[in-house]
Amino acid sequence: xxxxxxxxxxxxxxxxxxxxxxxxxxxxxxxxxxxxxxxxxxxxxxxxxxxxxxxxxxxxxxxxxxxxxxxxxxxxxxxxxxxxxxxxxxxxxxxxxxxxxxxxxxxxxxxxxxxxxxxxxxxxxxxxxxxxxxxxxxxxxxxxxxxxxxxxxxxxxxxxxxxxxxxxxxxxxxxxxxxxxxxxxxxxxxxxxxxxxxxxxxxxxxxxxxxxxxxxxxxxxxxxxxxxxxxxxxxxxxxxxxxxxxxxxxxxxxxxxxxxxxxxxxxxxxxxxxxxxxxxxxxxxxxxxxxxxxxxxxxxxxxxxxxxxxxxxxxxxxxxxxxxxxxxxxxxxxx
Amino acid sequence: xxxxxxxxxxxxxxxxxxxxxxxxxxxxxxxxxxxxxxxxxxxxxxxxxxxxxxxxxxxxxxxxxxxxxxxxxxxxxxxxxxxxxxxxxxxxxxxxxxxxxxxxxxxxxxxxxxxxxxxxxxxxxxxxxxxxxxxxxxxxxxxxxxxxxxxxxxxxxxxxxxxxxxxxxxxxxxxxxxxxxxxxxxxxxxxxxxxxxxxxxxxxxxxxxxxxxxxxxxxxxxxxxxxxxxxxxxxxxxxxxxxxxxxxxxxxxxxxxxxxxxxxxxxxxxxxxxxxxxxxxxxxxxxxxxxxxxxxxxxxxxxxxxxxxxxxxxxxxxxxxxxxxxxxxxxxxxx
Numbered sequence: 001x002x003x004x005x006x007x008x009x010x011x012x013x014x015x016x017x018x019x020x021x022x023x024x025x026x027x028x029x030x031x032x033x034x035x036x037x038x039x040x041x042x043x044x045x046x047x048x049x050x051x052x053x054x055x056x057x058x059x060x061x062x063x064x065x066x067x068x069x070x071x072x073x074x075x076x077x078x079x080x081x082x083x084x085x086x087x088x089x090x091x092x093x094x095x096x097x098x099x100x101x102x103x104x105x106x107x108x109x110x111x112x113x114x115x116x117x118x119x120x121x122x123x124x125x126x127x128x129x130x131x132x133x134x135x136x137x138x139x140x141x142x143x144x145x146x147x148x149x150x151x152x153x154x155x156x157x158x159x160x161x162x163x164x165x166x167x168x169x170x171x172x173x174x175x176x177x178x179x180x181x182x183x184x185x186x187x188x189x190x191x192x193x194x195x196x197x198x199x200x201x202x203x204x205x206x207x208x209x210x211x212x213x214x215x216x217x218x219x220x221x222x223x224x225x226x227x228x229x230x231x232x233x234x235x236x237x238x239x240x241x242x243x244x245x246x247x248x249x250x251x252x253x254x255x256x257x258x259x260x261x262x263x264x265x266x267x268x269x270x271x272x273x274x275x276x277x278x279x280x281x282x283x284x285x286x287x288x289x290x291x292x293x294x295x296x297x298x299x300x301x302x303x304x305x306x307x308x309x310x311x312x313x314x315x316x317x318x319x320x321x322x323x324x325x326x327x328x329x330x331x332x333x334x335x
Numbered sequence: 336x337x338x339x340x341x342x343x344x345x346x347x348x349x350x351x352x353x354x355x356x357x358x359x360x361x362x363x364x365x366x367x368x369x370x371x372x373x374x375x376x377x378x379x380x381x382x383x384x385x386x387x388x389x390x391x392x393x394x395x396x397x398x399x400x401x402x403x404x405x406x407x408x409x410x411x412x413x414x415x416x417x418x419x420x421x422x423x424x425x426x427x428x429x430x431x432x433x434x435x436x437x438x439x440x441x442x443x444x445x446x447x448x449x450x451x452x453x454x455x456x457x458x459x460x461x462x463x464x465x466x467x468x469x470x471x472x473x474x475x476x477x478x479x480x481x482x483x484x485x486x487x488x489x490x491x492x493x494x495x496x497x498x499x500x501x502x503x504x505x506x507x508x509x510x511x512x513x514x515x516x517x518x519x520x521x522x523x524x525x526x527x528x529x530x531x532x533x534x535x536x537x538x539x540x541x542x543x544x545x546x547x548x549x550x551x552x553x554x555x556x557x558x559x560x561x562x563x564x565x566x567x568x569x570x571x572x573x574x575x576x577x578x579x580x581x582x583x584x585x586x587x588x589x590x591x592x593x594x595x596x597x598x599x600x601x602x603x604x605x606x607x608x609x610x611x612x613x614x615x616x617x618x619x620x621x622x623x624x625x626x627x628x629x630x631x632x633x634x635x636x637x638x639x640x641x642x643x644x645x646x647x648x649x650x651x652x653x654x655x656x657x658x659x660x661x662x663x664x665x666x667x668x669x670x
Contacts (some may be wrong), residue, residue: 013372017670026653030382030482030484031484031486034414035420035486035487035551035567036386036416036417036420036487036551036552037384037416037417037419037420037422037477038384038385038386038548039382039383039384039420039479039484039486040382040383040384040385040443041382042377042383042407043480044379045378047339047352047365047374047375048374048375048376048377048383048473048476049372049373049374049375050372050375050460050461050476051371051372051431051461052374052430052461052463052473052474053426053430053463054430054463054465055400055465056431056432056465056467058467059465059466059467060465080371081371081372082371085370085371085372085373085374087372091385093385093387093474094387095387095388095389095430096472097389097391097470125385126385126386127387127390128387128388128472130389130391130394130395130470130472131391131394132391132393132394132468133470135467135468135470135472137430137463137470138470139385139387139388139428139430139474141383142372143384144374146376149365149366149374150371151366151374152369152370152371152376189585198474203477203584206631215371216370216371217371232369232370235480238650240440264525272431282536
């Protein structure tokens with residue numbers, strides 16, 4: 001630190017991770033970075049919602065990914081979890097392990113992180129940087145009126161199953177980002193962006209809170225995540241793959257079978273899966289429109305267990321399961 | 336996962352990190368592991384205190400460390416931060432990156448983590464496991480009556496400076512743990528234990544909240560941490576190294592100069608540094624006694640800046656600075 005151009009941990013935190021414009025959308029930051037711990041005040045009558053998710057180089061994103069995307073994604077994957085609870089994000093903490101304190105990298109990473117944080121009124125209140133293999137662990141704290149968090153369970157037979165946005169874009173986008181000769185056309189770039197800069201459905205999740213019966217985010221691929229959603233409510237999900245929302249970009253990039261595979265098992269979509277009583281479906285559609293979030297009904301819950309996939313009415317079996325970080329990951333890169 | 340003995344992420348979390356006996360000492364866990372995020376209810380009139388700290392293999396602990404110690408330390412370093420705020424820990428989340436899902440390792444790690452969690456009434460409410468180089472990031476959430484968190488600043492000229500426990504044991508303990516021929520005598524083992532199983536001063540921190548003026552934890556070595564403590568209050572710390580509390584085990588193991596070096600720059604002590612008005616010193620000593628925590632007055636704050644070290648009244652300069660994760664770490668092992 002003594003004038004040798006080497007960036008120490010404290011200087012690093014001060015320079016890249018201390019912003020004075022952090023004003024949480026919900027709650028008050030009494031003390032942020034600079035003490036042993038942050039002191040936070042949540043509004044009266046609210047519960048706290050806490051999500052934590054880690055992204056590791058070579059596993060959740062390719063080596064050499066642009067740092068701005070890494071900063072964005074590390075926060076986005078957690079905002080998606082907060083959105084799935086119908087909560088309002090307020091604070092984040094960051095545990096950053098990185099091989100070297102490279103100023104260019106840190107500039108990009110923090111820009112990506114803070115850009116998304118600002119958009120959602122999130123204040124970074126605590127951090128920890130360590131030298132080591134690139135690993136980014138973010139925790140987001142949000143608030144929700146007491147007892148109103150949107151849980152995974154609580155679905156009932158007859159509930160409609162709906163999903164936001166389109167599925168499979170990120171899976172295809174990752175394939176594009178990994179290909180040695182990156183396609184340069186607009187559609188391919190749009191898909192790559194969907195992997196690099198996912199959009200957490202925060203506004204919709206909050207709007208859905210009092211309308212939907214249950215929600216979870218789709219992060220490990222629809223096939224595996226829908227199975228978890230069904231299990232949480234002790235019901236059977238009946239979904240026809242022809243109803244899955246696929247983007248024009250995805251259908252332009254990949255043959256239908258490959259597009260469906262991305263949609264079912266690609267992972268990294270960060271869309272919301274919601275269950276809604278049929279009588280509330282119109283209200284939910286209106287809430288989606290208000291937050292400019294595409295929403296598609298893809299099936300329904302019935303008595304039973306598991307996921308019953310059909311395709312045009314005929315039984316169908318997805319080719320791959322969901323993403324599991326230890327058992328056959330579908331997005332394991334190099335190591 | 337299909338009978339091949341391979342442990343999937345969800346099974347891993349279920350088996351090792353879901354305990355039904357988690358009842359937080361403060362607050363209510365509305366929803367823990369198993370949803371997109373945890374839902375937590377903090378008592379009315381309380382602020383939330385959030386700490387995050389990461390430990391990385393080969394940097395914060397030697398490669399091949401016993402897993403039980405790693406689990407203990409990952410939580411302990413965060414409990415120490417919560418203690419330094421005078422708060423009561425309530426919940427923890429875990430982001431665990433590990434090379435392979437080895438059942439023996441996980442058994443030891445989770446035992447170390449949960450043993451300490453139970454002792455302090457901490458409920459593990461969220462987790463994330465990923466394959467990658469061993470990195471353990473824990474966040475602890477605690478509660479404190481609104482406005483009463485014990486901050487680093489707020490010291491006044493004339494305040495006494497006190498520290499809990501003894502200093503330098505962990506630094507010597509690490510040296511012992513790293514030595515190829517580990518000494519087997521009782522004192523050496525006791526020092527190694529101090530590194531492997533630090534004692535966060537949670538009870539004392541809470542008791543000190545209404546008595547002390549300010550506090551911080553000593554994790555990166557007294558020399559560097561005291562400088563930060565002084566800077567936070569805009570004062571000068573005057574401390575004579577002969578007043579630093581050194582254990583008999585440390586003095587038996589190392590020559591005095593080496594013992595002092597461990598005490599000043601060794602790091603990993605996880606003791607609490609507190610500032611107290613002279614009129615309150617007796618009450619603080621009584622609080623320390625009540626929580627069976629050794630407490631030693633080592634100096635005082637005066638107008639000025641920086642740390643003024645003396646030794647037997649003569650100016651003294653510590654040989655090394657504190658631990659900095661990017662600028663010349665004192666506990667960097669191998670890589």
